[in-house]
Amino acid sequence: xxxxxxxxxxxxxxxxxxxxxxxxxxxxxxxxxxxxxxxxxxxxxxxxxxxxxxxxxxxxxxxxxxxxxxxxxxxxxxxxxxxxxxxxxxxxxxxxxxxxxxxxxxxxxxxxxxxxxxxxxxxxxxxxxxxxxxxxxxxxxxxxxxxxxxxxxxxxx
Amino acid sequence: xxxxxxxxxxxxxxxxxxxxxxxxxxxxxxxxxxxxxxxxxxxxxxxxxxxxxxxxxxxxxxxxxxxxxxxxxxxxxxxxxxxxxxxxxxxxxxxxxxxxxxxxxxxxxxxxxxxxxxxxxxxxxxxxxxxxxxxxxxxxxxxxxxxxxxxxxxxxxxxxxxxxxxxxxxxxxxxxxxxxxxxxxxxxxxxxxxxxxxxxxxxxxxxxxxxxxxxxxxxxxxxxxxxxxxxxxxxxxxxxxxxxxxxxxxxxxxxxxxxxxxxxxxxxxxxxxxxxxxxxxxxxxxxxxxxxxxxxxxxxxxxxxxxxxxxxxxxxxxxxxxxxxxxxxxxxxxx
Numbered sequence: 001x002x003x004x005x006x007x008x009x010x011x012x013x014x015x016x017x018x019x020x021x022x023x024x025x026x027x028x029x030x031x032x033x034x035x036x037x038x039x040x041x042x043x044x045x046x047x048x049x050x051x052x053x054x055x056x057x058x059x060x061x062x063x064x065x066x067x068x069x070x071x072x073x074x075x076x077x078x079x080x081x082x083x084x085x086x087x088x089x090x091x092x093x094x095x096x097x098x099x100x101x102x103x104x105x106x107x108x109x110x111x112x113x114x115x116x117x118x119x120x121x122x123x124x125x126x127x128x129x130x131x132x133x134x135x136x137x138x139x140x141x142x143x144x145x146x147x148x149x150x151x152x153x154x155x156x157x
Numbered sequence: 158x159x160x161x162x163x164x165x166x167x168x169x170x171x172x173x174x175x176x177x178x179x180x181x182x183x184x185x186x187x188x189x190x191x192x193x194x195x196x197x198x199x200x201x202x203x204x205x206x207x208x209x210x211x212x213x214x215x216x217x218x219x220x221x222x223x224x225x226x227x228x229x230x231x232x233x234x235x236x237x238x239x240x241x242x243x244x245x246x247x248x249x250x251x252x253x254x255x256x257x258x259x260x261x262x263x264x265x266x267x268x269x270x271x272x273x274x275x276x277x278x279x280x281x282x283x284x285x286x287x288x289x290x291x292x293x294x295x296x297x298x299x300x301x302x303x304x305x306x307x308x309x310x311x312x313x314x315x316x317x318x319x320x321x322x323x324x325x326x327x328x329x330x331x332x333x334x335x336x337x338x339x340x341x342x343x344x345x346x347x348x349x350x351x352x353x354x355x356x357x358x359x360x361x362x363x364x365x366x367x368x369x370x371x372x373x374x375x376x377x378x379x380x381x382x383x384x385x386x387x388x389x390x391x392x393x394x395x396x397x398x399x400x401x402x403x404x405x406x407x408x409x410x411x412x413x414x415x416x417x418x419x420x421x422x423x424x425x426x427x428x429x430x431x432x433x434x435x436x437x438x439x440x441x442x443x444x445x446x447x448x449x450x451x452x453x454x455x456x457x458x459x460x461x462x463x464x465x466x467x468x469x470x471x472x473x474x475x476x477x478x479x480x481x482x483x484x485x486x487x488x489x490x491x492x
Binding site for chain 1: 175193219220222238263264266282309311327352353371407426427455458460479
């Protein structure tokens with residue numbers, strides 16, 4: 001797949017069209033990123049009566065989308081928790097995982113990280129958030145599930 | 158020598174939930190599956206297709222993560238996020254809950270039977286590995302609790318011929334256990350993986366151990382033979398003799414070593430199933446070389462969680478996925 005597109009862009013470069021395809025591809029990634037952002041910006045913070053967008057925990061820039069091929073995309077999200085409290089950061093990560101799993105209409109793989117330098121135990125938190133077995137088990141814990149549901153449910157759901 | 162994987166059947170086993178594990182019965186005629194719907198299902202072949210023979214829906218209150226058959230095929234063990242391990246007894250086509258093993262503080266991730274049929278091991282997010290003994294009256298007793306891992310333990314597997322146990326963990330390590338003076342102890346810690354080790358598989362002779370990880374590699378470990386003949390028989394020394402990297406796009410959740418053919422299969426978070434074969438093993442046993450014989454990039458529509466070789470029919474492979482399906486494949490090494 002990549003070899004072919006490499007050859008094609010070589011041909012198009014000669015025809016002055018290569019820039020256009022690159023632009024088209026990055027525009028597509030931007031559109032997908034906005035689709036993703038639309039899903040996560042309304043998630044409510046577990047402690048404060050605000051959304052993650054209002055608290056700058058997530059921003060448009062924090063979503064990166066890469067094409068994995070065949071209508072499948074790799075989504076990388078880097079969020080900045082408001083306070084350095086470990087369990088809160090993990091909880092936000094959990095909310096992001098759950099909402100995206102439920103609401104994203106296109107085929108994707110997901111990676112969620114804390115923005116570097118925002119937390120002392122970020123490696124630990126990143127590892128937990130990206131372990132799907134840990135996420136699944138956490139969502140079977142009734143009290144944890146309750147909190148997550150409150151954060152991810154849209155008011156009109 | 159290029160191989161291929163041919164799809165025989167796809168089954169929507171656990172609708173709207175993950176299918177976490179599939180396990181062939183020792184006779185190779187039944188397949189057990191389990192998943193996020195808290196159920197265990199037993200599948201048997203009727204004519205050309207796999208049909209559901211039995212559903213055990215009330216044994217667990219949460220996800221069933223692993224199912225394992227006893228070597229005699231009369232019992233099935235199931236490990237659950239509800240912190241229990243259930244032992245089921247097979248009578249004709251039905252399974253009855255025999256006993257529930259409690260003790261772990263939280264999710265049980267894996268359960269495995271020793272080849273003797275008298276021992277069982279379980280592991281959990283509580284960081285411990287428990288070893289249980291079964292007596293002639295079907296009574297189960299915990300004989301050891303070992304705390305060698307510093308984090309969540311993901312997988313446990315017995316050696317095919319010796320009473321040796323291996324475990325894999327979220328702490329990126331593999332531990333090897335032996336019974337020393339009536340107590341089970343960790344005798345070796347295998348380090349090298351850069352992230353969570355999800356699964357393990359011994360080769361047919363039990364000379365080597367394959368491990369797979371979130372670091373997207375498979376490592377092959379070989380038991381070191383101490384040349385001076387003065388080794389303490391309790392010592393275990395294993396070293397990494399091969400690393401398969403660059404083949405997998407995401408976390409590798411499972412690895413399985415075929416007892417009949419020696420082929421190594423992997424289940425990956427990039428939705429793919431791969432089969433590796435060893436190049437001429439006589440060249441240098443200390444530096445084995447494996448090549449990828451078959452690769453099915455979109456084996457399932459989502460992450461592949463488990464891969465299992467049929468113990469009786471060479472080349473028959475079962476896999477299962479996050480989309481609740483399992484699939485049966487025929488692997489041909491020459492195509």
